[in-house]
Amino acid sequence: MPFPATYSTLAPDALAAMTATRYGLDRPRCALISRGVGDTYLVESTEGRAILRVYRSTHRSPAQIATELKVLLTAWEAGVSVSYPLPDRQGLYMQTLDAIEGPRYAALFTFAGGRSVAQPDVAQARGLGREVAKFHKVTEDWVYDGSRWRYDLETTLFGPLRAVKPFFSEYPEGHTWLMEAAERTARVLETLELPQGYIHFDFLPKNFHYPERPVGRDAGDAPTLFDFDFLGFGWFAHDIMSYWQHLETEVFTRRMERGVADAIYAGFLEGYTGERALTAGELGVIPHLRLGFWVFYMGFHTTHDQFLPYLQTGSLRPRVEALKRMIT
Structure with missing residues (x-):
């Protein structure tokens, strides 16, 4: 045996x-x-x-996977560029x-052909915004059926913080700061009601590929979206935040100039709003969702043996200290 x-x-x-x-x-x-x-x-x-x-x-x-497949098939049939x-x-x-x-x-x-682009030009950013908005429109009228998880204060902040607390035994002040920041964030978010549906929650450059094309041409600027592992039900603003926070992190780590990041984000929003209107509430909430993105993935790391090195003090401390500087 x-x-x-x-x-x-x-x-x-x-x-x-x-x-x-x-x-x-x-x-x-x-x-x-x-x-x-x-x-x-x-x-x-x-x-x-x-x-x-x-x-x-x-x-x-199986039920969670079935919902993922259903959403992706529906998105493809609606003309969204997805794997x-x-x-x-x-x-x-x-x-x-x-x-x-x-x-x-x-x-x-x-197969999603092409390549990942960490610093797209404005045309590519516009193309990404269009595809994300088209994806959101697919499920904006769907009723949540419980087959996947919701992205809310419990799943993005307080649940993950309970899960990671044992890993902060050598750095308890880091967990204390995260809890205090989560409570401040919750006070901002808890009364809001924003448009929602199924979201990707991980629109980082590794999860969409742009087709190869000559520099400066708009043709073929729609990327193919893929890796919907974290598909869940929540505010559409979470997806916009995930791409925005990538740009902000690139600026913070000095891999991208502020003016370049702002131009890319403006292009993304231009493409997005060409397909789906954004409310003032959605735009205003984006910075407040950033902490939940980082904390959610800390919590995920506790569930997967591959990511246990990220939960060592030598990895947790610099991330939390960076968050203190990024999130004011």
Whole structure:
């Protein structure tokens, strides 16, 4: 009997054979390219390239995955530039794989070609804003059904802070500051009612690819959005904040000039509002959502063995000290 495991790496050759059998791919080859909420494999075959996501059953249930696939299919059908799931020969979008630790679930997605761009030009920023707004419009009238989590004060601030508290034993003043900052933030946010629907919550440059094109041309500036691991239900402003805070962090770390960041953000908002109007409340709340972004991912790190090094004091201290300077 095999020794029990909590998390295994599925063999690429076996996954390639699975895609040939279930999806009908011709001569597929498979390679692990990253780990995270699930494992991501590049699949190359005669038909081209695709991405196979193998979820960790400890992190995503079949119902949660099904909602992710439903949202992405609906977005693709609505004309949003997203990596979307592909059906197998029987029309199924989710596979069940018998791993040593128990059932794991997988889905095959279209490949997002192009490249990540950390410092886009204004045309590219405008294109990103358009696609994010189009994505938000897809679910703006949907009713929350409980299949994914909500992004609220509990899930972005107080729940994660309870989870990370044991890791602050050598730096308790850091946790105290985070709690005080969370309470100040909550007082600003707790009475607000803003437009909501399904959101990505991680619009960093690593999660969308721009097509290759000659510099200065607007043609083809719509990026392909992907990696919806943290898809949840919440204010659309959270997604705008995630990209805004990336730009602000680039300025803080002196990787980008303030004028460049401001121009990129203005281009993003121009593209966004060309598709969906933003209320004054949404624009005003964005800086106040920043703390929740950082704290949410601290909490996530407690659930995943890959990220435990981020919870060591030597990693927590500089991040919290930087947040003290970034969040006033």
